[in-house]
Every structure is written in structure tokens, then in C-alpha cells.
Amino acid sequence: MATESNGAPAGAPVPKETKTSAPAPAEGPVAGPAAAATNPEKLTPAQLKAKAKAEKAARRQKVIANKEAVAAAAPAKEAGKGKGKQDGQPAQSKQHRGSMSGRRPSIGGLVEKEKDVRSGIPECFSHVPMAKRVPLSQAHKDVDPAVLVAGQQMATFAIKDSISRLEATLLAFKKVIESYETPKGNSLSRHLVPHVLNPQIEHLTECRPMCFAMGNAIRLLKTKINSFDINDPEDETKEELLEWIDTMINERIKLAEYLIARNAAGLIEEGEKVLTYGRHRLVEKTLLKAKEIGKTFDVTIIDDPYEGGGQTLAKTLRQAGINVLYSPNLGGLRPKVAGATNVILGGEAIFANGSLNAASGTADVAMAGQNAGAKVTVLCETINFDRERVSVDALTYNEIDPERNTAECFRLLYDNTQDKYISGVVTEFESGGGNSPAQAILALLRTREDPQIA
Template sequence: MKEHHKKDQAQDQQKKGAKDQSKAAAAPAEGAGEKKLSNAELKKKAKEEKAARRAAAKVSQPQPPAGSAPGQAAEGAKGGKPKPKQQQDGPQAAGSQHGKAATPRSAAPMPAPKEAKPSVPECFSHLAMAKGVNLTQADKDVHPAVLMLGQQMSTMAISDSTTRLEATLLAFKKVIDSYTTPHGTTLSRHFTSHVLNPQIVYLTACRPMCFSMGNAIRWLKLQISKIDIDMADSDAKKLLCEAIDSFIHERITLADVVIVSTAADMISPDGGDVILTYAHHHLVERALLRARADGKRFRVILVDDPFERVGLAHAKTLAAAGIPVAYAPDLGALRTNLQEATTVLVAAEAMFSNGAMYARAGTCDVATAAFDLGMRVTALCETINFTERVSIDSLTYNEIDPERNTDEEFRLLFDTTRDKSISAVVTELGICSAKSVPAILRKLEEL
């Protein structure tokens, strides 16, 4: 028993000594391991601990609202001014952007109602359109009278070609009156390029020029070029103003009087005529009123423009003068109305040299339908509206309606009628056929 007890004590002492030796060996090993870390390793370890603390602090911070800008909450907490987005770089900025991308939106925004935006089909992209020009964008040399006229044209306050022509010439008169020739130059060499051209450019930007305006401007430039360079400015300006007055009186005022008188004489005095007309034109209105003043009895069927309804006031004026008027608001019953009529009386905005008529949109429908029924179609037009250009369709020369050029609706202001549908053209030079336009143009050049 004693031997066994001694053996057990010896084993316990051996185990205890082994444990002490292992602890003693481990302690020097740990001390040796701490001594082996270099300065670079210590710095690296400190950076890792610092990055871990930053990550833990960021996770504990609340997320900013979805609508706020990146980094706005952090900048506001510091009390400083928000920095531009491009200045935020590094791990923190990247983390904030990742957090914003991961944040789900609370509610999707409601889609805005679709607006009708201006849209011009490709086949009409070559055509111009009246548009308002900001007065601050106009050339500094544009006269105030021309500025006002351009705004009126862009809003269609002045729409008729002859009215636009007369207003343009009167505005140019004011430009000439206020002009002073600079030292070292002459009126004939300076006025056209430096004064007149800016006025023309501005008016064209507001609305494309009609054919009569182009003819009158070419005439005015010719008159300016004929002025003697030795003539005094006062005399030259007086000469130009008198020439403009004579032009308006002869080519517009007297021309309208002659055309109205001729058209009124064409109406039969027997009282059996039924005249169909389209929309409104001052020449047609004056001709009908003149015929009624002469004691002639007739009826009028007025087919109106379905888009503008300018014929309604025209019908009221005729009815007030004692003329029986049947009013049709659109072209729906055109053939039925034509079967009741005996003649068609319309007015033209211009006449092309090939005999085609340029007039309000819808005139071609009326003239073509009347021609198919074998009816006489008479057009009224001043020779100042004749042009040497040629057109066979409504796409070569036209204007886009500024109020109807969206995806939902699109309209042109004018159309072109072939010469075969026109029976006669009444001008201040008399009654002629549509094919006589080139001969009249040559006659006007000689005058």
C-alpha cells in the first residue's frame, strides 16, 4: 500500500512539473512574439482598427431620407456648408452613395399629364410658320413701328396679304423719315443694307412674307438705287415717301375699287343669281355690297372655314345690307349647296405664273367641286399679288397654322387650286383667264 501511495505522489509531481514547464515555455514565446512586430506592422494594425471603428459607427448612424442629397445629413450635423458632390470621395462617400442606391423609394411619382407639344411632320418641315419674336432679340436698328407691326403679324392680328403689304409700306415710311445719312456715305448706298434689311429680316422672322410684300420690297429697293448720290437727304426722303404713297394709292386703293366694280357688274340684274362664296375676303364682301347698292337682287350661300369661322361676321354684314344669306358652318354639305348656286365667287391671296391660285385653305375644295359640276368660278386678285413663281400643289409654298401644329392636329393656312378649275380672274386691268398671268407680269414690268 505504501508503495502504491508513493507511486501516485511521484506521478502527480511529474504532471505538475510538466504543466509548469509548458507555462514557462509559453510565456517567453508570447513575449518574443510581441517583440517581433515592426513599426510598419503596428501602423497597419492601428489603421485596420480605426477603419473597423468607422464602419461600426456608420452602421449605428440613421439613414438620411430618400429625397435628400448624398452627404447632406452628415454635412448638416457638422454645421458646415454643404460641399459639391464632386468633392466627396474616398470610402465614406462611396458608402453613402451605396446606401442611397440601396434605400427603397417610399412611393413612385405620378406621371405628369401629356402636353400637346409642337410637332411638324417631315413632309412639311420646309414650310415656315408665324412665331413671336422677343423684342430683346430684335436687331438694335429695327424701328419701333416695325417692331409693333411684327408683333401684330405674328399674332395674326393682321392676316390679309394686302393689309399686311399696306401696313409694311407705311412702317417703312416712318423708317425713312427718321433716317439720317452717316457722314461719308450716301442714302442710296447706305440705307438699303444697313437700315432697310434689318427691318425685313425682323418681319420675316415674325411671319413669312407674302408674295405682294416681296414684290413691293423689290420695287422699293429699285427706287432707292435710282436716287442721285448728290441729292440732299431731305429731298431724297421726300421723294421716297411720295413714291410709297403713290404705290399704295395705285396698286392697292384704286386696284380694289376697280376690282370691286368689275365683280359687281358681273352679277346679273335679273335677280336670279345665287352666289356661293367661301369664308371671308374684303374684296368679295365689298363686291357683294356694291352690287346690292346698285339695286341688284341675288342670294348668297356662304360656306365658312370650319377652323376659324371668319365667315360668320361676313354673313351678318351681308344680311344687315338686305342680302338673303344661307350660312353653312363647314364643307359638309358643299355639293348640295353648289347645286343650288349659279356661280362661285372667291378671292385669291396670290396667282402663280402657271395660272394656279393661292388662297385660304378650303378654297381648292370649293373650286374643284364647282368645276366638276360645270359651274363658273371667278377669282378676285390684285396684280400686286401676282408672282413669277410656279406651283402645282400646296406643299411648295405654304404656311403652317401656329395654333394647330401639335401631335393631335396639324393644318396649313393656304392651298393651291389648279388653273383648269378657275374660269376667270378679275384684276384692276380687267377680266382675264388664269393662263394670262405671265402676260400680265410682262405688262407690269414695262410700266
């Protein structure tokens, strides 16, 4: 359920948290007044939220009706409320559409146009979520400007990969926490998440389904906030939270990147032929690191013509003095892979069953690599590991390219590489030359700190 609403790599943590730690807004119109009764100050926002929820649910129902009876938008069937609530949060685009027609009836033309955003998606992919540009004027009023910016960047794919999105989210949340003041009669640990953070998270999800790293980090953040005592002084709590976020960025992103590049570079053997797909930050760092420590090797870059990042990588490596063979697409993959000894791939996320979620085309390369007898190494930070979800095919957790979302031109952003095609995963937890099989991620996480992820 949650996945349907929040999008593939996003969902579960948020609605789940919403339900457990933030009962008031999530429970919809019934809970709203209850919260209002106990806390007179919050009456308005809580009610508003409840109302918005109801509207969203109604709009969602409408969209379903639309689908069935092409564009016959039946206005707000209240019956849909229950389902919408259960989903935690209706699918972002639909929800948005709803709020638009509800709040700004004047821009009807635009609404009509917006309605078509998902209508072109072929039936068999209609369950897959898609990023969506949310006009700033349509954002929830509680959304912090910093989060608005981050949301825009994510919706437009200016910030694309999971770790950059995680970093942008954390930095934006820092701003939110800095400017946060606990209302009278509340404590930070009880008020911050449901009333301040959740709208931000919802907005980000609306812009683009959350990536697994964001889901993990938000879960950790919420646990951290909940761990504070009601009586802790606000200033100290805020200070500690901000520090915690900094540590998160430093350890899970910056240090992890350095360690993975170092570990993976150590795995490249002298004179090896390395093959990679597209352009992944960690792969780029690794290859440059390997060059830096004096290894000689050739690189074959298989690019995705829809992304074109491989070309940038090719130029960067070339400038570093590495021999590069560039192929603009997957054509001739077999002979190219046959010449490679080491296939290094970057990942977006790894699921509990060890399968890799990565840029579309990665699975094809990994499979060809494994079949040709090359070793297939995946680089991935542990914050990207998802311990709860399991994926056996690419249609379970995925995203539709918002630029190509019709039958005339359709594209999924990710694919799913089964663990049998992966020889090993390099994470920041590894030291020296070892790396672990993909299936071992649960065990790996459990042996380390971080019971929240493992």
C-alpha cells in the first residue's frame, strides 16, 4: 500500500512513521478535531491538514474515475476517503492535482493539462510512481523554503542520484530545525515530527518518490527526535539534532564515499580492463583513486544515451590519463564485456534479498559481465541498503521518467539486478581488500552499529 502511494524507492518509512509517531494529521478528519481539542493553538493547522487529506482522497477517487471513464472527472467522491487514509498518502501526482483544483479553481486550464500527466502511462506500468514538478504556489503552506528548493531540484532531476538527494534533504532539514521553535505547551520531541517534519517529507515525496537512502535517514532522524525527553531544553536538543545531521552527512556520505573509493580502488588489479556503465559518482571516484595510487588499467564505458553521463566520465578519466573506450549504448555489449575482467557498477539501493536497484541498463551489463566470467563489483553506501524490502523484478520498485511517460515514448529509470549477477558489494564497512556478497547485506548491517537500518 505504502509503496503505491509514495513511490517505489520511497515510501514505506514515511507513512509508517506517520502512523506510529504522528497520529494526529495522519488519521485524517476524525483525528484532526481531537488534536485540536487538546491543543487550541494547533487547531487551525491540524484541521487544515485534515481537510487537505480529505480533499486529496476525494481527488484521488476522482482520478480513478477518470481512468475508468476517460476524463469524465466525477467531482469529489467522498467515499474514497478511507482508502486514501489507509494508503498514508495518495500518489503524489494525483494528490497534487487534487489540491490544485481544490485550492485554485481559477486556473482550470492548467488543471486540465496537469490531469494528463499520468494519463498517458500504459496500463501495465500504471502502478509505477513518477516525479512531478510541483509549482511553488501549490505547495503546502508549512513547507520550508529550503525544502521547496530541494523539492524543485529533485523534481527537475537537477539533483538526481540517491546520495545527493539525501544530502540535499538533510541540509534542508537542518534549516527547518534551525528555524523551528516549539510552540507553547509542546515539547520538541513530540511536536517536531508530526507538525513540522512530516509536511516537509510529504512535499519532497510529492516532488519525487523518495529514494531508499532518504527513507533510511528520515527514519533514523525520527528515532533520534523521539529519543529526546519531553523535558529536555529546546536549545540543547536542537543543537544536538543539528550535530547529529552533520555527523550523518560526514559519516554516511563523505567518509563513506572516501572509504568505498579507497576499498574499491584497491580491488582493481594492475593492467586490468575495467568496464562500467553510465556515470556513477562512486565509480568515478574509485577509478580516479586507483589512478592516483599508481595503477594502470583500461576503462570501457558503456553509456546510456538517455543519460549521457558516461561521456562526462570518459572525459574526466581521459584527463586523468586513463585509457578510455567509450560506447554510446549497449550495442555490442557481449564482445565488449568479453574483453573486460572487472565490471564496476554503482548502485542506487540494495534490497534485503541482495538485489540491486540501479540505473536502467545496469542489470543488462551485470548479467553480460557475469556470463562472460568477469567479476561484477557493486559500489554502494550502506545508507542505501533497504533491510525491509525485497525486489525480484524491476517493476516492483521503480520510477517512470517524467520526460518519457507515454506509450509513444516510455522509459523506466531503474532496473533490478539479481544478486546472482553480483560478485561482491563494496561498502564503507569493508576494510582492506575484502568485499561481501550481495546476499550478506543484512548480516553485514547487523554486525555493525545502526540497529535502525540493520
